[in-house]
Amino acid sequence: MRQIILIVTLLISTVTVAQNKNAKASMEVDGVCGMCKERIEKAAIRTKGVKSAVWSIDTHELQLIYDENKTNLKTIAQKLADVGHDTKEIKATEEAYNSVHPCCRYRDKDVVRDHEGEMKKN
DSSP states (O other), X not given: OHHHHHHHHHHHHHHHHHSOTTEEEEEEBOOOSHHHHHHHHHHHHTSTTEEEEEEOTTTOEEEEEXXXXXXXXXXXXXXXXXXXOOBSSOOOOHHXXXXXXXXXXXXXXHHHHHHHHHHHHO
């Protein structure tokens, strides 16, 4: 019995030590503008364990640094969906999506087209 307890304890401690406190990852997050950037980054950084979150308007890529002991990518994706932004893993509900500002409606082709026009001007 002591051997089983010792083995279980060693396995648990090995798994705990193996998790990275400064894991780096990226995920695609739908959005179109500066207001989306602010909302996406704020939702990610407010997730317990996320240390850094930077989203690119051009690439839609969210660069993350997070503590794997405190959170995971699925939890972060859910927090983003909760504020109205789709990821490949989790889609925002219609209610959450409709709560974003009208200029942030990335599912609307006209809105996306309007923002593309702005990007070409800059």
